[in-house]
Amino acid sequence: MDETVSMKCGLEIHVQVDTNSKLFCTCPTNYNEVEPNTNICPVCMAHPGARPMPPNKKAVDMAIMVAKMLGCEIVLDKDIYFQRKHYNYPDLPSGYQRTSVPVGEHGKFLGVGITEVHLEEDPGQYKPDLGVVDYNRSGTPLIEIVSDPDIKSPEEAKEFLRQLLRLFNYIGNLRGEGSMRADVNISVNYNGVQGNRVEVKNVNSIKGVYKVLKYEFIRQKNILRRGGEIKRETRAFMEAQLITKAMRSKETADDYRHIPDPDLQPIVINKEWVKMVEEKMPETPMDKEKRFVEQYGIKLEDAKVMVADLALADVFETVVSELGRGKENISLAVIWIRNELRRVLAYNNIDFLESNLKPEHITELIQLITGKTISQKIGKKVIEIMIENKGEKTPKQIIEELGLTVIDSDDVLETACKEAIENNPKAVDDYLTGNEGALNFVVGQVMRATRGRAQPNKVVEILKKLINK
Numbered sequence: 001m002d003e004t005v006s007m008k009c010g011l012e013i014h015v016q017v018d019t020n021s022k023l024f025c026t027c028p029t030n031y032n033e034v035e036p037n038t039n040i041c042p043v044c045m046a047h048p049g050a051r052p053m054p055p056n057k058k059a060v061d062m063a064i065m066v067a068k069m070l071g072c073e074i075v076l077d078k079d080i081y082f083q084r085k086h087y088n089y090p091d092l093p094s095g096y097q098r099t100s101v102p103v104g105e106h107g108k109f110l111g112v113g114i115t116e117v118h119l120e121e122d123p124g125q126y127k128p129d130l131g132v133v134d135y136n137r138s139g140t141p142l143i144e145i146v147s148d149p150d151i152k153s154p155e156e157a158k159e160f161l162r163q164l165l166r167l168f169n170y171i172g173n174l175r176g177e178g179s180m181r182a183d184v185n186i187s188v189n190y191n192g193v194q195g196n197r198v199e200v201k202n203v204n205s206i207k208g209v210y211k212v213l214k215y216e217f218i219r220q221k222n223i224l225r226r227g228g229e230i231k232r233e234t235r236a237f238m239e240a241q242l243i244t245k246a247m248r249s250k251e252t253a254d255d256y257r258h259i260p261d262p263d264l265q266p267i268v269i270n271k272e273w274v275k276m277v278e279e280k281m282p283e284t285p286m287d288k289e290k291r292f293v294e295q296y297g298i299k300l301e302d303a304k305v306m307v308a309d310l311a312l313a314d315v316f317e318t319v320v321s322e323l324g325r326g327k328e329n330i331s332l333a334v335i336w337i338r339n340e341l342r343r344v345l346a347y348n349n350i351d352f353l354e355s356n357l358k359p360e361h362i363t364e365l366i367q368l369i370t371g372k373t374i375s376q377k378i379g380k381k382v383i384e385i386m387i388e389n390k391g392e393k394t395p396k397q398i399i400e401e402l403g404l405t406v407i408d409s410d411d412v413l414e415t416a417c418k419e420a421i422e423n424n425p426k427a428v429d430d431y432l433t434g435n436e437g438a439l440n441f442v443v444g445q446v447m448r449a450t451r452g453r454a455q456p457n458k459v460v461e462i463l464k465k466l467i468n469k
């Protein structure tokens with residue numbers, strides 16, 4: 001059977017701003033660290049007569065920054081007011097959620113249109129299985145990013161969210177993956193028949209979004225194939241069963257009865273405010289990759305690997321500037337940071353910040369290697385020990401304590417080489433009859449005997465001299 005099937009997906013992504021206090025009151029936002037219902041006040045509990053305070057300035061700054069980083073135009077010199085979006089659910093003491101009109105709009109990120117970025121307040125946490133509500137989270141500032149329906153596959157959605165979370169990391173002051181929640185909109189077109197749009201609410205991980213899209217794509221495709229109609233509805237993701245389930249037929253905007261909140265003054269953003277935010281704005285990961293390639297002449301692939309971890313990218317730049325910007329120093333920094341350091345971090349399942357290492361440690365290590373105080377092989381070992389020691393010891397301290405310096409005494413090396421020759425007559429014979437590779441085996445024996453403290457090129461030199469005598 002001939003089939004042409006495609007999907008369109010748009011995401012509404014919510015991320016918490018890492019402020020000390022809530023959006024409209026001074027209650028703290030560390031809702032996970034305290035007893036339920038202790039970070040609350042008449043404002044975030046919506047007691048009658050309680051008036052919200054003006055919106056948290058840091059939250060507005062961050063909304064502007066996120067919008068700018070996503071290529072949006074900031075809505076300038078216009079009233080940005082908060083609306084009351086009404087719905088009835090136990091997590092919402094007031095019966096409405098305050099949500100602003102766009103702070104920025106018409107952006108683009110990874111080829112996906114960004115419809116708008118706005119601010120809203122997080123509701124409390126309702127636990128239906130326990131029958132309890134905890135209002136500590138109620139009023140925590142959220143930034144919502146609404147994308148155009150430009151995403152065409154579950155894989156694309158996954159990559160989009162991964163890059164977005166990386167961007168959040170770069171921006172800082174956002175709570176990132178732990179607090180991310182997405183509403184997933186998806187529609188399917190089957191042989192030219194366009195199905196209705198379905199919204200899956202409150203998916204809280206990238207993996208979840210991916211699974212929702214996979215599931216919905218097949219579900220909607222099968223309905224359309226049978227000639228059925230896709231109901232325009234809101235569904236919930238049943239994570240344990242990996243399915244989605246109808247919650248309610250889709251609210252139209254009217255059901256929410258949006259009205260401007262009469263208790264709150266609108267925000268007005270001017271050019272000066274945007275400029276202040278821009279001064280604190282970091283470079284995007286994509287720009288950093290491009291700059292690394294241009295400025296340092298390294299491969300895009302190497303740049304990508306290091307930029308994937310902001311701390312590692314910073315280490316690279318610090319180390320290069322400490323070593324001096326020669327071509328050789330740059331490629332040494334790439335080798336020791338991109339390859340060796342990352343290998344050991346990955347092995348220990350930590351990132352650079354968790355390792356407690358300082359960029360100076362890496363610079364010192366590279367200098368010890370180029371200065372021939374230690375061999376490359378020992379260099380690799382020193383990184384492992386530094387990470388085991390949680391950065392408490394410098395490379396110099398480690399090599400002194402463990403006696404790992406290069407053996408530069410010719411006598412000691414000659415003795416080791418003589419022993420290796422005596423113990424491996426076959427390899428020596430092979431070498432003498434023209435098998436160059438056989439010498440590597442003998443070199444390996446010397447390296448082992450000296451616990452990696454010999455310089456391999458020097459060992460080769462001595463071995464050749466002794467064998468050809």
Ligand code: ZN
Pocket residue numbers: 022025026027039040041042043044045139
């Ligand atoms: Zn409060």
Ligand code: MN
Pocket residue numbers: 012014120144
């Ligand atoms: Mn929302």
